Amino acid sequence: xxxxxxxxxxxxxxxxxxxxxxxxxxxxxxxxxxxxxxxxxxxxxxxxxxxxxxxxxxxxxxxxxxxxxxxxxxxxxxxxxxxxxxxxxxxxxxxxxxxxxxxxxxxxxxxxxxxxxxxxx
Amino acid sequence: xxxxxxxxxxxxxxxxxxxxxxxxxxxxxxxxxxxxxxxxxxxxxxxxxxxxxxxxxxxxxxxxxxxxxxxxxxxxxxxxxxxxxxxxxxxxxxxxxxxxxxxxxx
Numbered sequence: 001x002x003x004x005x006x007x008x009x010x011x012x013x014x015x016x017x018x019x020x021x022x023x024x025x026x027x028x029x030x031x032x033x034x035x036x037x038x039x040x041x042x043x044x045x046x047x048x049x050x051x052x053x054x055x056x057x058x059x060x061x062x063x064x065x066x067x068x069x070x071x072x073x074x075x076x077x078x079x080x081x082x083x084x085x086x087x088x089x090x091x092x093x094x095x096x097x098x099x100x101x102x103x104x105x106x107x108x109x110x111x112x113x114x115x116x117x118x119x120x121x
Numbered sequence: 122x123x124x125x126x127x128x129x130x131x132x133x134x135x136x137x138x139x140x141x142x143x144x145x146x147x148x149x150x151x152x153x154x155x156x157x158x159x160x161x162x163x164x165x166x167x168x169x170x171x172x173x174x175x176x177x178x179x180x181x182x183x184x185x186x187x188x189x190x191x192x193x194x195x196x197x198x199x200x201x202x203x204x205x206x207x208x209x210x211x212x213x214x215x216x217x218x219x220x221x222x223x224x225x226x227x
Contacts, residue, residue: 108165
């Protein structure tokens with residue numbers, strides 16, 4: 001079964017760092033782009049960035065460039081999203097998702113279950 | 122950046138109704154458009170890609186049409202399981218989601 005499994009919910013304080021993960025299985029992890037999507041409480045979906053695990057080529061949405069870092073470790077089929085200094089406004093559900101075409105931009109066909117990040121003092 | 126505008130933002134309908142949701146792009150995206158369904162507390166689910174291609178396993182009552190800047194998602198006969206929020210997404214240039222359309226019970 002093709003699936004993405006994300007790490008568990010996090011509760012952090014402002015200024016703390018965080019790295020959440022997304023582990024792929026059931027397919028060739030290095031051959032498909034993985035994206036990260038933010039959903040703030042009660043709001044819509046926002047694309048943050050994508051990474052190609054095969055060579056770690058990464059593209060960021062202008063809205064998130066410099067705010068987060070996306071990485072991948074192909075040896076363990078895992079993509080990451082990290083923050084160096086969290087803010088209360090980072091409180092959201094974060095989803096990873098696979099882009100269905102191996103060649104480039106396309107729809108997200110497989111989604112992780114989501115990781116809820118809560119940032120509060 | 123390409124902006125995606127969905128309408129309406131909320132739609133009240135009854136079981137059996139034909140429902141249409143519109144998505145407009147700020148510039149032409151050819152047919153590079155997807156539709157997703159999201160239920161509360163769940164991850165989005167891909168319904169339609171390339172504007173009109175039905176994802177495997179998705180009921181045939183869902184259909185998509187359009188090209189260029191205007192697109193529609195149609196549910197031919199609304200079922201109880203279809204009450205959810207629907208999002209469009211363009212992937213012609215980077216990626217952008219529409220603001221969502223919540224389909225509520227009338």
